[in-house]
Amino acid sequence: MGTARYIARRLIFSACLILGVSVILFAMINAIGNPIEILLAERPGMTDEVIESVSRYYGLDGSVTDRYFTWLWAILRFDFGTSIIYNQPVSEMLVTYGLETLKIQIPAILIALVVSVLISVMAATRQYSRLDFGVIAGAMLGHSLPGFFIGILLILVFSYWLGILPSYGAYSTRNMLMNSTLIDGLWHMVLPVGMLVFFNTATLTLLMRSSLVEVLRQDFITAARASGLPERRVVFGHALRNAFIPVLTYLGILFGVMLGTAPVTETVFTWPGLGALYIMAIQQLDYPLIMGETMIITFMLVGATLLTDIAYVAIDPRIRLA
């Protein structure tokens, strides 16, 4: 009961957040100026009738509030209008490109999570050993290096020198690897996912190791050992689950960071995802696309935060009181 109410509250909060973002976004886009004027600047000598009909076509003839509610009602029906540059429904583009982005981001976070748990357990159970210091140093380095640097390094080694992995795109343009779309797709994912895993693992390991070291010092860990439980149970059953609580908070944030840096990631690997699309939309002032992108990224972020909030309840019984 308490849990259901908690989730309901988080849901309402998330909806308000998205609504707030939509207001700010709409206001900012309006502040840039009237897109019709920008369009006309490239084509001088238009008559007033033409201007009026173009305005009506793009729905730019009403007051700001009218236009906001028209837009809001449309996006609630998952209609983001038509891209000015690509002349395609923005909603379709968001789905296609969004899936490409998630295709590299989600596996990267999951793989990084597993790898960093294993590394953190090894390091934290041997605190202040050479291995532990090595892990800290490595994680610091990985955390400090910019992602694109690792990406370029990976391309240099695996694509340029060794020539075994593709350096750009999500699929081969001509011959699919082993004539299979699936295998070819996976083959193209290796480098971008690898770069993201590298960065995520470094960050998560730093966090998880210190959290685990902290938990392993707690009385209830000594108590679990004093009860004769095997070390495996003590570390994975008792310590790790507690150590995971602060990491969980960060997972939601990390997903945001990953979306925020997606333009860089996708530029390095010429990946047809939301990040690359965002850059193009902004460069070409494709209003519907910019607005659609911003809303969908907000939606993903709020969704990720909501998921972590719910995961909290599953992992930490104390939250239910809050």
Added chain:
Amino acid sequence: MLSTLASAADPTPMAAPKPLIEVQDLKVHFFTRDGVVRAVDGVDYGVNPGETLGIVGESGSGKTVSSLAMLRLVPPPARTVGGRILFEGEDLLTRTPKQMAALRGRRIAMIFQNPATSLNPIYSIGAQLSEILVWHEKASRRQAEERVAELLNLVGITDPLTRLRQFPHELSGGMKQRVGIARALLCNPALVLADEPTTALDVTIQAQILELLADLQARFHMSMVLVTHDMGVVARMANRITVMYAGRVCETADAATIFSAPQHPYTRALLESMPRIDQSYSRGARQKLPTIAGRPPNLLNPPAGCRFHDRCPEAIADCRRILPVETAIAPGHTVSCIRRGSPGIAA
């Protein structure tokens, strides 16, 4: 015929009972960046079956560390570097980690000082207690929960079936400590190590918990090591008392003797510094509460000779030079002080 044989095989019927656990010359050192801290430096004590040994000393005297050493759980950077711990005749320090784990919680259990931090916050009471039974006794989850409920009832927790589903944060401090006690008793251990089991509790709850411990100990014929800095607690609970100071044992005797005829100057000073209910210590009162001047020594660099010499009212020149060795001055009463006739090791 048989009876004469038996008595012939047992020439000393009056001999002291064989201790359940015997700590001999135990040394636990902390290997820190600044050097080696000799937290426990040659400690001897034993616990007989069914008895309570109170270990008294101030913070840092090595009482908690020596009890953790009995479970081989001294935390890094500490290591047990010497001595023997004979449990039922076998040296625990030579056991494999696996053999040791099988003893923990089953034959030797521990009750922790702070009930708020010694229960895992994210598991229900039932889950964390029955896990131990499932592990040690290969019980089914169901059987284990039944036994846990039984024990919770025994330690005075009402409505144990509801408590099983609750989490530590839903219980009061005293209740949590009862759960901690139930956890220690799950497998019917021969020895319970209670590390300041009442320090973190309200005074009223303290009395209840002590009563419970005494009651359960008698009921299950357990031996108990009660580590505390509270003379009142040992006076009430212990059959015998070991007084520790700066990683060494000062004096061991039965409880009555410690209180009526303490021999070691430190024991005497400790007892004198206990406030008495029939005395006023308020400002302007005739008598102030006696204290022990000075501070406990830094164990990174312990003083030569007796560790207590610079705070001892009876110290003589030799005390600075000679490390006293515990010796019996009466049956069951050992003291380590050269002023009481203990032999010593010259520095």
